[in-house]
Amino acid sequence: MTLQIYNSLSRAKETFVPLHPGRVTMYVCGPTVYDDAHLGHGKTYVNFDIVVRYLRYLGYDVLYVQNITDVGHLLDSGQDRMLKGAQREHVHPMQLAEEYTYRYFRDMDRLNVGRPSISPRASGHIPEMIAWVQQLLASGHAYEVNGSVYFDVRSFEGYGKLSGRRTDEAMSGTRVQVLDEKRDAADFALWKRADPEHIMRWPSPWGEGFPGWHIECTVMATKYLGQPFDIHGGGLDNKFPHHECEIAQAEAATGHPFARYWLHNGMLMISGEEMHKSAGNFVTLAQALDEWEPLVIRTFILQGHYRNPLDLTHEALLAAQKGWGRLMDVVRLVRHRLPTAPAGDVSSDLAARLEEARRAFEASMDDDLNSAGALAAMFDLTRDVNTLLNASAPLSQTDLQAIDALYGRLLGDVLGIMPATLEVEAHVGLSDGLIRLLVDTRSSLRQARQWAAADAIRDGLQALGVQLKDGPDGTTWTVQ
RNA sequence: GGCGACGUAGCCAAGUGGCAAGGCAGAGGUCUGCAAAACCUUCACCAUCGGUUCGAAUCCGAUCGUCGCCUCCA
Numbered sequence: 001m002t003l004q005i006y007n008s009l010s011r012a013k014e015t016f017v018p019l020h021p022g023r024v025t026m027y028v029c030g031p032t033v034y035d036d037a038h039l040g041h042g043k044t045y046v047n048f049d050i051v052v053r054y055l056r057y058l059g060y061d062v063l064y065v066q067n068i069t070d071v072g073h074l075l076d077s078g079q080d081r082m083l084k085g086a087q088r089e090h091v092h093p094m095q096l097a098e099e100y101t102y103r104y105f106r107d108m109d110r111l112n113v114g115r116p117s118i119s120p121r122a123s124g125h126i127p128e129m130i131a132w133v134q135q136l137l138a139s140g141h142a143y144e145v146n147g148s149v150y151f152d153v154r155s156f157e158g159y160g161k162l163s164g165r166r167t168d169e170a171m172s173g174t175r176v177q178v179l180d181e182k183r184d185a186a187d188f189a190l191w192k193r194a195d196p197e198h199i200m201r202w203p204s205p206w207g208e209g210f211p212g213w214h215i216e217c218t219v220m221a222t223k224y225l226g227q228p229f230d231i232h233g234g235g236l237d238n239k240f241p242h243h244e245c246e247i248a249q250a251e252a253a254t255g256h257p258f259a260r261y262w263l264h265n266g267m268l269m270i271s272g273e274e275m276h277k278s279a280g281n282f283v284t285l286a287q288a289l290d291e292w293e294p295l296v297i298r299t300f301i302l303q304g305h306y307r308n309p310l311d312l313t314h315e316a317l318l319a320a321q322k323g324w325g326r327l328m329d330v331v332r333l334v335r336h337r338l339p340t341a342p343a344g345d346v347s348s349d350l351a352a353r354l355e356e357a358r359r360a361f362e363a364s365m366d367d368d369l370n371s372a373g374a375l376a377a378m379f380d381l382t383r384d385v386n387t388l389l390n391a392s393a394p395l396s397q398t399d400l401q402a403i404d405a406l407y408g409r410l411l412g413d414v415l416g417i418m419p420a421t422l423e424v425e426a427h428v429g430l431s432d433g434l435i436r437l438l439v440d441t442r443s444s445l446r447q448a449r450q451w452a453a454a455d456a457i458r459d460g461l462q463a464l465g466v467q468l469k470d471g472p473d474g475t476t477w478t479v480q
Numbered sequence: 481g482g483c484g485a486c487g488u489a490g491c492c493a494a495g496u497g498g499c500a501a502g503g504c505a506g507a508g509g510u511c512u513g514c515a516a517a518a519c520c521u522u523c524a525c526c527a528u529c530g531g532u533u534c535g536a537a538u539c540c541g542a543u544c545g546u547c548g549c550c551u552c553c554a
Contacts, residue, residue, distance in 0.1 A: 031554070044554040075552055165483060165550075188551065213551095235554035236485090245551085266485085267548070274548070303503065304493060309486075309547075316492040319504030326503085329517070364494085364501095372494045376502035386518050390511085451513060458515080469517050476517090 003058065006307060006368050008239065008262040009162055013368055018230050019260065024060045025229035026052065027221040027259070029238055030119070032069040033100035034085035036284040037107050039297075039312065040235075040275050043268040046298055047306035048233045049113040049416065051263065054365050057414045065224045066116035068104075070097035071123045071200050072192075072211045080200060080210070093200050094123070107285040110294045112416040118224050122216040126202045129211045129219050132253060133190045141252040145181040147193030147207040151245070153186040156252045162262060163240035188245050190215050214245035218258070222250060232259030239264055266309040292317060295417045299324040302371040302415055323379070324417065329478065330382045331407050332422050333389055334400050336476050344396030350388065354406050357381035361410050371415060378411060435466055439475050442468075 003016040018024045028048045031041055048066075055062045070093070073081045085100075086093040105115070122129075133149050136142035141155045153159050189212035194201040201208045221229060227250060234243060243262065250258035267274050270281040288297060300320035304310040357377055364373030385403055388395060395403075412418040438457055445454040458468050461477070468477045 029554075032552095038554085040554050042554090047554095073552080077552090081552080163483080163549085186551080237549070237553055240483090240549065241551045242553095265554080267554075269547080272546075274553090299503090300492085308493090311492075313492075315504080319492060321504090323503040326517095333517090370494070372503095373501070376494070379502055383519080387520095390518060446513080449513075455514075462516090467516070470512075470515085471517080478517095 003054075003366050004368055005261060005263065008264050009259075014261070016261065018060065019228065022059070022061060024055050024062045024231065025225040026055075026062060026064050026231040026233065027217070027225055027229065028064070028066045028116075028232075029217060029234035029242070030066040030068050030116075031100075031104055032073045032081050033097045033104060034073075034081040035100065036286060037104050038275060038285060039270070039283050039288055040268040041104075042107070042111055042285050042288070042297060043301050043310060044235050044265055045108055045113045046111060046301045047265040048263070050302065050306070050369055050371055050414075051231070051233065052114060053414050053416060054369060057409075062117075063225065064114075064116045065118045065120065065221060067217060067220050068097070068101055068119055068121045069213070069216065070094070070101075070121050072216065073213045080198070083198070083200060097121070097123070103286070107289065110289050111285070111298055112295060114416075120220045120224065122211065122220070123200075125216065125220055125223070126211065128223060129215050130191070130202075130204050132215060132219050132249070133211075134205065135253045136190065136249065139253060141248075142190055143183065144206055147209060148181065148189060149191040149206060150182050150187040151190050151249060151252075153184055153188070153248065156248045158251060159186075159244065159248050161244075162247055163244050165240055165244070188212060188214060188241065190249070214242055215249060217242070218246045218250045221246075221259070222254075227254055228257040228260050230259070231261045231263060233263040233265070236264040236266055263306075265306045266304075269309050269311045271313055272311060293321065293324070295419065296321045296324050298415075299375070299417045302375060302417065305372055306369055325478075327378060327382060327407075327411060328418065328422060330385050330389070331404065331411075331418065332478065333471075333476065334385070334403050334407075335422070337389070337395070337473065338397060338400045338404070340473070341397040341400050342394060344398060346396070346398045346402050350395070350399050350402065353381070353384055354402055358406060358410070361414075365414070374410070374415065378407075381406075435461070435477060439468065439477065443475060 004013045005016050006012070007014045028045075031037060045066075052062050052064050070082055071080065075081055075084060080093075082093040082096060086096045089096060091099075101119075101121075108115075133142060136151065137144065137149065140152075142149050142151050191204060191206060191211055192209050193207060194209045198210070200210050202210060221232065232243070232246075247258050250256075269275070270283065273281060275281050275283065296317065297320075300312070300317055301310065303320060303323075357380070360377035360380070361374045364370040364377060367373070407418060412420070438461060442454045442457040445457070461468060466477050466479055468475055
């Protein structure tokens with residue numbers, strides 16, 4: 001069984017074979033840190049986190065680079081997003097970058113998204129970008145006008161191979177105001193002259209200015225990963241023009257291919273519409289993570305396929321919450337039984353069932369990272385494990401350990417939706433002791449058939465977010 | 481206008497030629513002192529119309545609808 005991934009460049013699923021055996025080099029376009037991350041960022045970076053995690057599960061040594069854009073990403077108005085954000089908050093642009101970079105990682109940490117191996121900042125790579133632009137000028141793929149440098153799209157015949165777009169089409173009816181100084185409307189900026197009020201500026205051979213948006217990814221990806229490198233990921237909305245431009249700059253300058261596999265993930269929708277500030281359906285990740293258990297949001301994202309758009313509704317999140325709870329409950333119960341379970345070997349039936357689940361999980365993941373199918377395999381397993389846990393013959397300690405280990409590996413390490421410790425284990429200390437005391441008291445009351453008092457304790461704890469579940473081997477509880 | 485994606489149960493969502501995964505909700509049942517949880521059973525004319533094929537949700541064409549991109553986007 002081998003990993004197949006859909007390559008946007010070939011528009012087909014391909015068997016994934018890294019350039020160097022055992023090693024994978026991967027780049028994903030990171031955020032522009034001028035504002036809080038929103039739910040859409042959550043989907044994108046969870047989607048690519050899964051790619052990294054699964055590659056590591058398969059045994060690859062993954063070098064994962066994700067940039068931080070802190071310069072050169074312009075608004076419609078031509079204003080730099082960073083400068084606009086800095087004005088809004090009355091801070092220096094680099095202060096803004098620092099603050100939102102911090103918040104970005106804070107939110108991603110909560111979503112259990114693994115940190116990239118390297119998080120290079122655009123503003124820290126200006127000399128490399130200038131060198132790259134010089135190389136493009138020297139090879140005739142770029143031209144300078146009034147202190148700005150543009151990429152000559154007509155000089156690179158491969159332009160459009162990723163997005164399937166020709167340069168001479170669709171120029172009417174767009175929002176572009178064509179700059180007079182460009183030779184062709186499709187040409188894009190590599191370096192821009194800074195107006196006097198533009199405070200993010202660096203000296204260059206063409207005067208003071210700042211880099212174009214696309215150049216940073218080309219430069220930083222190749223600097224840390226080489227050229228070509230294995231995987232380039234990003235949101236579908238960046239396929240054109242951003243990724244198309246990255247390819248043009250990279251391949252025109254060096255003559256080598258840029259990225260070998262291009263992965264694009266589908267956009268997050270809110271009740272049927274793409275999230276936009278202007279649409280009034282903008283939800284920051286921090287808000288969502290306060291309202292919902294972060295791993296529930298993650299589970300919701302993983303119940304769809306990364307390449308498809310995903311429609312977020314309150315109902316859908318509730319469904320994910322219930323489903324996630326089921327998965328966590330079975331692990332909780334397994335761990336609860338563990339200390340008192342009889343010794344013994346793993347039963348062959350159980351071993352076979354666990355192996356079947358692992359195979360089904362891998363088969364789905366191997367098929368273009370189908371996390372929804374992988375989750376389905378775990379739900380199927382969960383039903384059977386619950387049946388075994390309900391059966392009169394108790395599972396042995398080794399049985400329970402084997403189950404726990406598989407969930408930890410697949411739901412914990414690969415999908416990242418299981419915390420290392422579940423609530424019951426996490427709440428050691430006074431509150432845990434108090435709950436235990438109440439539960440024990442209630443057990444005594446139940447033995448004395450004092451139902452009303454026993455139910456009062458159960459209802460009272462329920463109101464505090466502690467749910468009791470009576471089972472044949474005692475009472476377990478979960479904390480909301 | 482150009483390019484592209486999608487339309488699967490009440491909701492979310494896999495599945496891209498061989499009897500339609502999974503989660504949630506609903507109905508009935510088992511278990512329980514009562515619950516909860518769990519388990520069992522049940523719940524789909526795959527947008528429409530044509531075509532190709534022994535066989536189509538899946539391939540082709542048309543229609544309707546939704547959405548995205550077209551130099552701001554994760």
